[in-house]
Amino acid sequence: MTSPAMLGGHDVGGFDRWAERYDRSLLQPLYLRPLHRRLLDALSPAGGALLLDVGCGTGNLALRLAEELGPEGRVVGVDPSPAMLRQARAKPRPPGVLFVLAPAERLPFPEGTFDAAVSCVSMHHWARPRTAIRDVARVLRPGGRVALADMRALDPIRKRVQRRLHPDHHEGWEPDAVAELFLEAGLRRVRRRALGWLAPFAVLVVGERPG
Numbered sequence: 393m394t395s396p397a398m399l400g401g402h403d404v405g406g407f408d409r410w411a412e413r414y415d416r417s418l419l420q421p422l423y424l425r426p427l428h429r430r431l432l433d434a435l436s437p438a439g440g441a442l443l444l445d446v447g448c449g450t451g452n453l454a455l456r457l458a459e460e461l462g463p464e465g466r467v468v469g470v471d472p473s474p475a476m477l478r479q480a481r482a483k484p485r486p487p488g489v490l491f492v493l494a495p496a497e498r499l500p501f502p503e504g505t506f507d508a509a510v511s512c513v514s515m516h517h518w519a520r521p522r523t524a525i526r527d528v529a530r531v532l533r534p535g536g537r538v539a540l541a542d543m544r545a546l547d548p549i550r551k552r553v554q555r556r557l558h559p560d561h562h563e564g565w566e567p568d569a570v571a572e573l574f575l576e577a578g579l580r581r582v583r584r585r586a587l588g589w590l591a592p593f594a595v596l597v598v599g600e601r602p603g
C-alpha cells in the first residue's frame with residue numbers, strides 16, 4: 393500500500409516536517425511571493441475560470457489566484473504532503489477553493505477539466521517530471537494554458553555545495569529542458585517568460601494545450 397509520505401513514489405516526509413514553519417521562511421518574501429506574482433501575470437486569469445495549482449504546498453498561490461479571479465473563481469490545489477495540505481486547509485478561503493491530496497504524476501481529474509494550471513517551485517521535487525507534465529497537459533481543456541516556475545539549475549560552485557549538503561536533491565532546471573518536456577507532452581506555443589532580477593535563480597515556462 394502507498395503510504396501518504398510516499399505518494400507519487402516520492403518521499404514527502406521532508407515537506408511534512410517543514411509544513412508548520414513553511415510560511416515563516418525567508419523564502420516567502422524573497423523568492424516565492426515574487427514568483428507567484430510572475431505566474432499570475434503569465435496567466436492573467438479570467439473570472440469564472442477553473443484553475444489548478446500543482447504542488448500547492450500551504451496554498452498561498454492558490455489563494456492568490458482565487459483573489460484575482462474574484463467570487464466566481466474556482467481553484468484546486470493538489471499536493472502529496474498531508475501536512476502541507478493541513479496548513480492550506482486551515483486558512484480562510486472562499487468556497488471555490490479546494491485542496492486535494494495527490495501527486496503531480498497522478499492527478500485525480502478527468503481529461504480537459506481545467507482552464508489553466510500553475511506550478512511554483514515544485515517540479516524539481518517530482519519523482520517523474522515527464523509523466524507529471526503529461527498529466528498536467530491531459531487535465532487542461534483544449535486551449536488551456538500552463539505556467540510553471542521552478543528553481544533554475546545551479547552554477548558549478550553552488551552545485552558542488554548542494555551536492556555535499558543534499559546529495560539527493562535535484563539541482564533545478566534550465567528553461568530549455570522544461571520547454572522540451574512541455575513539447576513532448578503535446579503542449580504548444582511554449583515560451584519562457586522574463587523574470588527580471590529572479591532570472592539567475594528561477595525559470596518560468598508557459599505552454600498551451602492545442603485547441
Ligand SMILES: C[S@@+](CC[C@H](N)C(=O)[O-])C[C@H]1O[C@@H](n2cnc3c(N)ncnc32)[C@H](O)[C@@H]1O
Pocket residue numbers: 399400402404407424446447448449450451452453470471472473476494495496497511512513514515517518519
Ligand atoms: C517548495 S514547496 C512549494 C509550494 C508552493 N507551490 C508555493 O509556491 O509555496 C514544494 C511543494 O511540492 C510538493 N511536491 C513534492 N513532490 C510532489 C509531487 N510529486 N507532486 C506534486 N507536488 C509535489 C511538496 O509537498 C511541497 O508542498
